[in-house]
Amino acid sequence: VNPDLASERLTASFSVEELTARLDGGAEHTRMRRAIVGAIESDPVFSRENQYFQSQNERYEAAVRRAVYLQKKMREMGWTENGPEVKCIYRWLSGDIALLLHRIFMRSISVLGSEKQVAKWIPLATDYQIIGSYAQTELGHGTYLQGLETTAIFDIATQEFILNTPKISAMKWWPGDMGRSATHTVVFAQLYVHGKCYGVHPFIVQIRSLQDHLPCPGVTVGDIGPKMNFEHVDNGYLMLQNVRIPRENMLSKFCEVQPDGTYVRWGSQKINYFTMTAVRISILSEEVILPLMKACTIAVRYSAVRRQSKLKPFSGEQEAKILDYQTQQQKLLPQLAAAYAFHFINIYLHELFNSGYQEIQGRNFDSLPELHAFSSGFKAMVTQYCTSGVEICLRACGGHGYSLLSGLPSLYTKVLASCIYEGENTVLFLQTARFLIKCFKAASAGQPIPPSVTYLSSTKPRECPAKDKLDFLNPDIYMKAYEQTAIRLLSSSAAKLQHLILSGVEKHEAWNQCTVQLAKAAKAHCHYLTVKNFVATVEKLDNKAGIQKIMKHLCDLFALHGIFSNAGDFLYDGYLSGAQMDLVTASYLDLLAVIRKDAVPLVDAFDFTDKSLNSALGAYDGQVYQRLYEWAQKSPSNLQVSPAYAKYLKPLLQNTLSKL
């Protein structure tokens, strides 16, 4: 181990092992996870060694191989689909495997299919005897599902649906596993019976032959080409021309077209939102927060090894570790604090979701609006924050961060996608805002509102009572500041909205004119709840071995960094004065120096193996230069002499020798 990194580990103010166990939910779970990671990493099929050098085709092939092999391995090891092991495996894989949409295909059938449909399709899919995809998004429509243009017309004579892509913008675009793998897919299309449109419904459609894998008649299918990341996924396009499927292929747990063309619906449409809610919450941990934790690990370890310039000029001392520069601390440590904050809010969201799920199973749908607002707003806030955090880590590693071998570029390009998929973030913030405006109105009218938003009806104190920089390490002080800011941003948006409507602007236009401020208010709400939850989490930690103490520092840093970075929102109405903002800044900068001492142990506690980080800069031993050099030598650009030399350079160079 590089002595610069070893020395960072000698002075930890807490037990790294204990913190890891807490993050894992217990030492038992840590042991299990490590055993599974060991089993995966010792298997060459899962090696990522050459990942950064592979083409799209090679990545895809390796990912399919893994998916098929994993199923076999799981059977051998006795790991089940819903067991705790699978979570560990997917955490380790970080999505670097094919046929993930096949799982969504199965989930759709399980949730939306009739018993008969489940009995027919799920066993086939479970054994990969068919390979499924999920064809919702179209070239011309993403988040706005009502606008989908694919049609499914019921033909009473043949008892079939006829599926069509009426124009190019209706072509299915982006579905994973569809470009090259899938034999079947769930197509979302506008249902027409006797010329009447019944809205979007899901249909199982076979798209490729089971004999030779060629597209079925009437089907045009392919890969949408290169993307910023996800090279291993065959995101596809799909065009349907008079493709006929039997009546039984419309997923019919909640609605059905009967043989005579009668359309019947059972149950609530709302349950569809619940699926989306579930997906939004489920992606946060592995697809969004994990990349930020990895980026922090890489950047913090590298910054403890990288030396650059002298803090004290002209002195004989060694160049300084870049982690000792205040500007570097200010880049990395708030991201580290955020990674912890989001880890804890993610636990909270899962708990909220699970208790909501219990209620829904008891046919009580009351919590749905709040859950939907939560999942939307937090998905937007966490993805946005994590994307920006990973980018900061990347840039903070200078030129080496820009090399794919650092691991940071692929973390960035991956997490960036999360801002877009499963609902575009601005749209999501506005859905949360719509919920908050409703609650705000209800609270003003004295009506009951969900627990998470009761603060909206709290009375406004005139100003913050803090007098000293230490006051800002008091959670009550900063939580109140966040609360007041969130209330103020929402109430002023609500006032503007009402004012516009009263002055004769049409409702939808008034809404549009307020959206910049509404989105901001929704974000402030989520930010406040994240701080509040971090504070509550710290309170619940016992202080054994100093874990509570260091978590308290991180919580303070997360909160004060938010105030420092959004100072205008807190200063606007004088809740904080300029002098108090100076105290915030002073406390914030002090905290950087305090947390810096534990920075390496804090990332060690995330417990990533070197193979899972796959970074020349971030390995546990800190041998960054050696590793960069070793890895670079394996690059295909070094394994063959480029034809460019013989073709273009040699003719120019061959007579030079005589002139030198």
Added chain:
Amino acid sequence: VNPDLASERLTASFSVEELTARLDGGAEHTRMRRAIVGAIESDPVFSRENQYFQSQNERYEAAVRRAVYLQKKMREMGWTENGPEVKCIYRWLSGDIALLLHRIFMRSISVLGSEKQVAKWIPLATDYQIIGSYAQTELGHGTYLQGLETTAIFDIATQEFILNTPKISAMKWWPGDMGRSATHTVVFAQLYVHGKCYGVHPFIVQIRSLQDHLPCPGVTVGDIGPKMNFEHVDNGYLMLQNVRIPRENMLSKFCEVQPDGTYVRWGSQKINYFTMTAVRISILSEEVILPLMKACTIAVRYSAVRRQSKLKPFSGEQEAKILDYQTQQQKLLPQLAAAYAFHFINIYLHELFNSGYQEIQGRNFDSLPELHAFSSGFKAMVTQYCTSGVEICLRACGGHGYSLLSGLPSLYTKVLASCIYEGENTVLFLQTARFLIKCFKAASAGQPIPPSVTYLSSTKPRECPAKDKLDFLNPDIYMKAYEQTAIRLLSSSAAKLQHLILSGVEKHEAWNQCTVQLAKAAKAHCHYLTVKNFVATVEKLDNKAGIQKIMKHLCDLFALHGIFSNAGDFLYDGYLSGAQMDLVTASYLDLLAVIRKDAVPLVDAFDFTDKSLNSALGAYDGQVYQRLYEWAQKSPSNLQVSPAYAKYLKPLLQNTLSKL
């Protein structure tokens, strides 16, 4: 042309052609540029058609081919290296060509070489009879040049320098054209004579055989592997083991080691800074501002074609263009305003640089500190802003922006690099801050200071006089606000610094503890000057055909967006009140709606050809879905059946048919 885009062009409030000519510096120049672009685009060697599908090796080969071919073409066309045509060519190429470091190699020899050295090496390099690179950065050292570890020891017995890479962190890393192309390079190394170190000096070293292109004895050289972008560039590594070069190979215009080992120096060391200053300014236009202009063009055109959801729900009307949503306007239009702001500040910087250059040729070095501070701070501000702007454009295009075919990912990954190369941005901001602190102290002491910073000595008005939202469209009002904020941020940093030193903290440590605030102050200074320059530019424009009017809107937007986004800095000391911030917000949001009407003509005026944008989303005709589909079909993932099917999927699927 898509009618949605055509309609946007019917209502332009100004002549697009006239604005283009202004941006180009005259209609004459526009004609010349278009002729050259035509000549380049009609030549298949320069085609970018398959760029997004190519591997690193293919990109490199194509780039070398272009470089060699371009030289031939320039001779045929009579275009000279310093003529106006070359600027147009490189603007069109956007760096997508090899042997650019060869040009830096030549520039180094021209600037730092003796007459004899210039006479020997420049003709060879001009004809590509040798291929050069520029080996400065090492694995362990980037921005801090004094720390370079490569050694060059003078051997008096043989009249040679012996070059060595004493440890792995001293390996040269990143130099372009070195990984696979270069035969020679300028190596920066610590010069030792008789055991005494004379600091870093440049040496010409041959690294590959001119006969077979294999590494010379003692040389280890190769490619550093994949990066986020610049796949076409062979960034390299270089290790030297007792490589001997003749005494004459040390570049010796300013210093020399004489045969007896005497070290002689002529001229000023400062001139080296001037080269860096020149490079920093020269990259801004093509490598940084151009990508932002392209990203705006793509995102604005796409947003006028893309329709999503209905502004008015349940109405029979068509879905709305996403450009009509306030949130979309708030994403894109400030970036468009910034692109214009930076175009104008870039012109200003070039003028300042040229007049400084005149003075320096007359041996007057007085302007050097100001020029250095300017080039550092503006490089940092513009690269940071443009990188974030391109990312916003990318995200604002949703899923399709994430496809490489949109052109946005490669613009982003390219401009991101500019935050790191030619000096890391935080380091650069702090160099500007050091200059500003000096000036601030001088101004306080009544000493003369450079013109760009005289504002630092202006007296502080109590508060902003604005009473109405229209007041914030008065440039005097917002310029004063920027000025006051810049002064306040700098003076409070200076006060903190002094306070720390007076209370006994060591100078370098006090500086470190202020760096977060100092970097912020430097940025505010650059932001202020950019606003001021935009205002001055607008004043100078005549109002023919409404160009002045629309530029005034953009200038207002740029200024007010900056206040809106950094509200805390303006509210902090009460210079703006909360109520005035509401006026700023109102004016800012009003401007979005005004500029939205001209958004498409404003990007059309950048006059990018479709081939130079190379974007399926951004072409002039707005046929986005058609083009995405056409391009996707050409992807290599669609041209071959993946071996994954036969290897992994077929065995699973082959018996399914009987079960369905």
